[in-house]
């Protein structure tokens with residue numbers, strides 16, 4: 001609930017399908033009551049859907065993955081990574097992979113490269129590396145291409161982004177200079193703060209999609225890749241809501257032919273990739289693949305999808321602290337988050353349309369983690385605000401402040417202040433690496449490739465996509481358990497519940 005202006009109080013809640021609603025009331029009490037009632041109803045509805053889903057899945061005995069041995073195809077040959085948006089995140093990722101391949105640096109922050117996975121009981125001492133447990137593409141097998149509205153090659157773009165030290169970039173120069181951007185599908189109405197010359201021309205959006213499909217086929221042929229993955233690292237597009245055009249393949253294709261303005265450029269890349277059977281991950285908060293048409297295409301063409309919006313700095317910390325408050329039943333009266341950043345992403349987010357897309361993505365998390373409908377005395381009244389301020393001197397080195405007002409036993413108030421001096425793209429690059437390797441694994445897995453949304457990759461996102469009707473899981477540690485249990489399941493290992501009674505028999 002929040003006050004819009006004197007005498008106008010807004011009830012603000014999420015329904016069972018994850019849609020946000022607001023309704024105006026004359027008094028705060030009426031708004032609060034309405035919000036609590038609607039939130040409780042949404043929770044009840046979701047709980048009942050989950051129980052039905054659980055009943056359905058438990059009555060159909062799923063064969064253990066072990067019985068399906070051999071259903072993860074080996075990671076043979078090269079994996080081609082295609083990146084719409086060759087800016088700070090993309091160049092930090094590609095330069096990082098090359099630096100690691102040359103032995104110049106370590107893949108810090110990457111679960112696929114440095115993480116381990118415990119198997120069996122705590123007493124068994126089995127904890128292989130993730131990359132040895134499941135068959136992932138090796139870093140030496142990765143090849144890259146991308147699209148951007150600017151003509152800079154990856155060396156120039158990385159230099160402009162100013163994330164990596166020039167001494168490191170000089171050592172990678174021949175490799176990075178060899179990756180030049182393909183012409184982009186771009187619409188200034190969706191990203192107001194930038195414009196560039198390297199843009200495709202076409203009579204209709206369908207013609208543009210065909211050109212992206214040609215690019216994909218061309219890259220596959222010229223790079224010799226056996227498999228491909230597309231990873232959106234482009235700017236945040238203006239906020240839009242799904243319309244009739246996004247509801248099915250048929251309506252979407254009609255809209256492409258008719259140049260429907262509700263089709264954003266990122267959707268054109270997604271459509272082209274999924275039509276080519278290529279998995280697609282969305283690192284920005286735009287809708288892109290979070291649409292019925294993309295789910296339908298993904299399942300039909302067995303091209304896994306996931307998104308949206310990398311969980312890197314402030315939201316990562318939020319998804320760690322908020323579950324701690326809830327686990328200990330500590331109340332929350334307010335959470336004020338503000339950021340300063342000066343990179344191109346910050347400049348794009350200075351536009352109200354792009355900021356709204358980001359704001360929606362950042363705001364949803366607390367309500368989902370804290371469940372005010374279930375705990376009205378603790379979280380029914382919380383005030384949550386997120387601000388992003390473009391401040392050029394900082395470049396990519398963002399500073400995120402959080403002021404958190406909590407309350408404990410007998411309602412006594414306390415405060416927590418977080419000041420995170422982070423590096424946006426340094427936090428995002430290992431996420432990109434893990435996502436492309438895991439999406440490629442999903443594509444090679446007979447169990448995962450036809451599912452559409454890969455919810456087990458929620459771990460990496462601010463606004464995790466889920467199957468229709470399911471609320472997203474935001475708690476980082478539940479997400480981590482979900483990811484690792486998915487890997488154990490794929491390999492026919494026992495899932496780990498952390499019950500642990502067997503140690504005391």
Ligand SMILES: NC(=O)c1ccc[n+]([C@@H]2O[C@H](COP(=O)([O-])OP(=O)(O)OC[C@H]3O[C@@H](n4cnc5c(N)ncnc54)[C@H](O)[C@@H]3O)[C@@H](O)[C@H]2O)c1
Nearest residue numbers: 085087088089148184234235236265284310312344345424
């Ligand atoms: N770095 C982080 O921590 C982080 C976290 C979450 C989400 N993100 C998102 O990741 C995306 C990339 O971030 P960044 O810091 O690299 O931004 P950036 O501005 O440095 O790079 C984005 C690039 O996309 C290009 N672009 C825009 N529209 C395009 C289009 N239609 N086709 C092809 N290229 C296009 C721009 O020219 C630019 O080079 C942003 O949407 C950002 O919000 C970043």
